[in-house]
Structure formats: structure tokens, C-alpha cells
Amino acid sequence: MDGQTEGAAAPDWGPFGRPLFADPEAQDLSRVGVVDVGSNSVRMVVFDGAARSPAYFYNEKIMCALGSGLSETGRLNPEGRTRAKGALARFAKLGEGMNVSSLTVVATAAVREAEDGADFCDEIERKTGLTVHVIDGNEEARLSAQGVLLGWPGSYGLVCDIGGSSMELADLADGQVGRRLTSPLGPLKLKTVSGGKKGLKAHIKGIVSTLHANMAEETGMRLFLVGGSWRAIARVDMERRGYPLTVLHEYRMTTRQVAETREYIETADIEALRGKLSISAERMSLVPLAVLVLDQVVKTFKPKDITVSSYGIREGMLYEQMPEAMRLRDPLIEACRFAENKDARLPGFGAKLYDFVAPLFPRADWQKKRIIRAACLLHDVSWRAHPDYRPEVCFDNATRANLGGLKHWERVYLGLALLHRYTNKREGSRYEPLFSLLEDRELKEAEVLGKAMRLGAMLWLAGGGVPAALTWRSQKKVLEIKVAPEGRQLFGEVAEKRFAALVSSLGAEGKVIRPRD
Structure with missing residues (x-):
């Protein structure tokens, strides 16, 4: 998906492409309110956050059953109509308090088929100022x-x-x-x-x-x-x-x-x-x-x-307002980049980390690469959690977050990689039932990714340069790390242990190439 925009991206953004959330067009969509007046429920959603994969800033539903009895009477359910009016008045007031410039309100089958549907819409506009757009099937x-x-x-x-x-x-x-x-x-x-x-x-x-x-x-x-x-x-x-x-x-x-x-x-x-x-x-x-x-x-x-x-x-109403260039972007990557920019200690580091771990996955297709990219972007967004619970927080965030474009097994893969970003072991975890959604090969692969991110996080500061690079010879089962002069002091005792843990997870031989004195 994001491959459609990579070719046009500025070279300095690498495989991630230029972020969207800072663009004026994206900022115009940063808080969009919509209301769906359905036959069974009336719901208000205010979208906020990453432009291509927005978060639900507010989400409230009231079960009104406007369409109950419509087939017999031809009219909206009286009790449901009263509840819907109250809900819409509340939503209009909430929108004002959230600085939502306007609420887009659409009504579907019950209102369009009821003989008093037009009267209902007129009453809502008089009492709340909201215009209800009745749409056909x-x-x-x-x-x-x-x-x-x-x-x-x-x-x-x-x-x-x-x-x-x-x-x-x-x-x-x-x-x-x-x-x-x-x-x-x-x-x-x-x-x-x-x-x-x-x-x-x-x-x-x-x-x-x-x-x-x-x-x-x-x-x-x-x-x-x-x-x-x-x-x-x-x-x-x-x-x-x-x-x-x-x-x-x-x-x-x-x-x-x-x-x-x-x-x-x-x-x-x-x-x-x-x-x-x-x-x-x-x-x-x-x-x-x-x-x-x-x-x-x-x-x-x-x-x-x-x-x-x-x-x-x-x-779909939000999608309607998006420019075409935004529609084509990968919702997962955009959401993860937004999270990194908002919560990581070193925003932008995810791109460097991706370059560091990528040699370990030479056969990854574009679908796997996007999950690896997402993991690198999210690797540090939970740093505020207590160290004893950080692996669990990372796993929960990945598996249960409101992220689009993720299959269930990919959620678990992503969560497990982030869990291993902070711990070597997964045995005994309360998440073990979820691991059944992955094949043994995927379990091992997610562990390798997590341990590679754990190592890579040790080797970068805010400055430029590449302090170390990995070379993976899969046929010979040899993992090599070449430490650059600027990484000499970074590759200390703890980094060596993390490299050894990564080598062990690959079942490989490890080689360290250090700069000459």
C-alpha cells in the first residue's frame, strides 16, 4: 500500500515516505465529527489524530430503535424519536465543547422511509441547528x-x-x-x-x-x-x-x-x-x-x-473528505509514525532502526516489511511504562490498539516483536494463548525482530552517522556486526550481550568487526 508513494518520496525520508500528519491538508482533518442516525442506533464519532488512520477522539452510541414498528405504522417509533432528539441535542452540545467546527449528520433507512422522516429532520434543525442529510440506499x-x-x-x-x-x-x-x-x-x-x-x-x-x-x-x-x-x-x-x-x-x-x-x-x-x-x-x-x-x-x-x-x-464519511494522495497511504504506517512523533523519546529514529534490522529479513515481501516498519516506529512509544510491565504494555498496545490494515496474526506478530524489544523471554506470559495465532516460524521471526530492535536501540544517539551495521549470511548461519568508528564507545558490555542474545535466537555464529585503533 505505502509502496504506491515511496517512489515519489523525498530521498531523505527513505522507505517511509514523507509523513502526512504535519501537512495542512491533514491538519484540516484533525478533528472531524460525524453522526449516523440509523434505524437502530444514533452514534456520534469525533475523529482525531493521525491523518490517514485517525483515532476515535470521542465515540458515543445510543440505541434508539427509530425503525422499530416502521413496517406496521409507516412512522418512526415514538419513543425512539424522543430518544434520538435527546441524543442529537447532546451531540450538538458536545461538538461545541470539543471545538468541532461542524457535525456532518446523515440518516439512513428508517428516516428516509418514514412518512414523518422529513418532519423529524426539520425538528432537529430547529432545536439543535444540525442539518440531517437523508441518504438513499x-x-x-x-x-x-x-x-x-x-x-x-x-x-x-x-x-x-x-x-x-x-x-x-x-x-x-x-x-x-x-x-x-x-x-x-x-x-x-x-x-x-x-x-x-x-x-x-x-x-x-x-x-x-x-x-x-x-x-x-x-x-x-x-x-x-x-x-x-x-x-x-x-x-x-x-x-x-x-x-x-x-x-x-x-x-x-x-x-x-x-x-x-x-x-x-x-x-x-x-x-x-x-x-x-x-x-x-x-x-x-x-x-x-x-x-x-x-x-x-x-x-x-x-x-x-x-x-x-x-x-x-x-x-466512509471521513474518507470522503480525504484528498486522493492521503487515501493511498498505508493507514498502519501513518498511525505508527504519528505515535512515534507524539510519544517516542527520539522521533524519527524508527527509520534508522528499520535500516539496521532490515538485513535480517532479506526475503520479506512488502506485507512483512510494513509490519517490520511498524514495529520499528513503535519500539519506543511505551517508554513511560514501568520497566517491569513495559513488555506487557507494548504487547497490549499492538494487539488491541485501534490500528487499521492489520490481520489478527499480524497484530500478535507485531506485539510479540515489541515484547521482545524489552525482554528475552516470552514463556510464562499471560499472552501465551494468543501465540497460537502464529506459526512456529513466525514466533521465531518476531523474536529475532524484537531482539534486533533491542540491540539497535543501544547504538544510536540523536546525531547522524551509522554506528554499526548488520550482515546476515543465512546459508552459513553467520551474523556479523560491523562497528563504525563513531560507534566504538556505544558498543559496550550491554550491547555485546544483546548482540549475543540476537545471535542465539538465530541459532547462528556471531562475529564482531571493530574499528582499528
Whole structure:
């Protein structure tokens, strides 16, 4: 991803490219507020931080169920409407206090379909000053797909966004949003379908079959799941499988796992499951219906893999405001560079450290290189933590942080490398269950990276020059470090021990070439 910009980067920035967060265009996006008025919830998000991979400065959701009963009455749920008005008044006031210049507010299926939807929008503007933009299903699908692109530039596949009253599909190819469709498959609407469970399943199957035909019968693609009901199902799947990392973004399921989780939900004590997983009662009430939709979608479209995206319509609204050059940047690298600039003791050192450790990974592809770069950028951002807990803090930050563009195994790889930046051992760690997401080769590789960063951190000061360089002869299993004259005094007793630890992790012979006196 970041390879698209490396060629145009100023040479002095090396493989990392010029940082974006200091650019005026990026600073204009430093605090962006968006509100999504959905059929089930009303949520406000204020984005802040790294321009390409912004942090959630503020995030609040209120379950209003505006679309509950809409199919029968044609109007917004009265109680939900009252709650939504209160939520929007609160959000408008919060935006003022956070110096958000304006809140972009969009409303989706419930408001656009209700006969009193326009009246609701007028009332909100009169009482709060907020303009509610009612978008159609195609626009909703487009924004949700753009939210996926915020986390995965250049993605391809099918985005499936479920809300309370509708479900949208959007095709992604070469990082562009293509065909888009909307359907009445939101679980709030499905509650009113007659004919019992058999009638409900037939109703869902018929609509999904029509969607499949109109999407040119795409099969074998990646399926991105967007929406709170999908995330709740994924959380249930994690519980059923005993999955060790409960980060929903980039969680993956197979068609078989979806079917098994549907069966699990059908026989489970929903209330007990809800309490165990800390899912709201309003959300959990929709899960048994939503899982029938998901099961039919994966049976019909036959995706090669299924990925949960925490990014959706709100992130798509932010993506809409980004200049094209910013959209093409790697969200992981930009977020890590922002963290280094904000929290590291020596901002900018990550680029030097990457050059130092890179010879150890001569066969790394671009995907592995970006993880190595991320580790080098993050290697020192947790220095304020107590030394006894610094390895754990580093691991937690990497595995559970709000970072885009990271698969789950890559999170653990990154976290383990940073853990080894501060300690030689990982045995006995409370994180051992997470290590099962890595192959033995990846465990060893992350250890090597961590120990190489630990060594490299000993050898640089703020000045220029290269005090030492590594040469790795993998065939002969020989690791050589050549100490430059300016590194003579830096390569002392502690550095020698760290070099020996790195050599041991490689199962190699170590050679030190010192400058002549």
C-alpha cells in the first residue's frame, strides 16, 4: 500500500515516505465529527489524530430503535424519536465543547422511509441547528464501502452492511466502489415477516437470490461485514470457538463457522449469552434474525473468506473528505509514525532502526516489511511504562490498539516483536494463548525482530552517522556486526550481550568487526 508513494518520496525520508500528519491538508482533518442516525442506533464519532488512520477522539452510541414498528405504522417509533432528539441535542452540545467546527449528520433507512422522516429532520434543525442529510440506499452502500477502504486501501470484494431496517451491498475492485444495491433485510423489518421460521427463511432466501443475480452472481470474493449486528454475531463466534483475541476488526470466519454459529445461537440461552458477552439487550434481540440473513448470504455468494470491518459509514464519511494522495497511504504506517512523533523519546529514529534490522529479513515481501516498519516506529512509544510491565504494555498496545490494515496474526506478530524489544523471554506470559495465532516460524521471526530492535536501540544517539551495521549470511548461519568508528564507545558490555542474545535466537555464529585503533 505505502509502496504506491515511496517512489515519489523525498530521498531523505527513505522507505517511509514523507509523513502526512504535519501537512495542512491533514491538519484540516484533525478533528472531524460525524453522526449516523440509523434505524437502530444514533452514534456520534469525533475523529482525531493521525491523518490517514485517525483515532476515535470521542465515540458515543445510543440505541434508539427509530425503525422499530416502521413496517406496521409507516412512522418512526415514538419513543425512539424522543430518544434520538435527546441524543442529537447532546451531540450538538458536545461538538461545541470539543471545538468541532461542524457535525456532518446523515440518516439512513428508517428516516428516509418514514412518512414523518422529513418532519423529524426539520425538528432537529430547529432545536439543535444540525442539518440531517437523508441518504438513499445506494449512497449508504457507497459510504460504507469507503469506510472499508479507510482500513484497507486497494481492497477488492463485496461489502455487506446491515442496519436495523436495510442491508446494503457494494462491490469493491482496485480500491474503487462499483455496483451498489439495497434491500429490506434489516432485522427490525424481518420481525414483521409472516409464516413463522419457515416463511422467514424463504423470504430471506428469495431476496438474497435476487441480490446475487443483480450483482452479476459474484462468487469467491472476500466478504466484508459492516454493521453492529454482524459484529455481535462475530463476538458470539469468538465465544463459541474460544478464540483468544477479542478484537472484532479484521476477525475472520468461514462459511462453515457461520453455519455453526447460527446453530449455536438457535439453541443458546440468548439472555445468558448477552450478559456474558456484554452485548446490549437491544442489539442482542436482533442477532437471531441477523444470523439467518448472514447464513443465507454466505451460502449464496460463497465468499472465499469473511472479514469483519469495524469501519463503516462514519469512517466512509471521513474518507470522503480525504484528498486522493492521503487515501493511498498505508493507514498502519501513518498511525505508527504519528505515535512515534507524539510519544517516542527520539522521533524519527524508527527509520534508522528499520535500516539496521532490515538485513535480517532479506526475503520479506512488502506485507512483512510494513509490519517490520511498524514495529520499528513503535519500539519506543511505551517508554513511560514501568520497566517491569513495559513488555506487557507494548504487547497490549499492538494487539488491541485501534490500528487499521492489520490481520489478527499480524497484530500478535507485531506485539510479540515489541515484547521482545524489552525482554528475552516470552514463556510464562499471560499472552501465551494468543501465540497460537502464529506459526512456529513466525514466533521465531518476531523474536529475532524484537531482539534486533533491542540491540539497535543501544547504538544510536540523536546525531547522524551509522554506528554499526548488520550482515546476515543465512546459508552459513553467520551474523556479523560491523562497528563504525563513531560507534566504538556505544558498543559496550550491554550491547555485546544483546548482540549475543540476537545471535542465539538465530541459532547462528556471531562475529564482531571493530574499528582499528
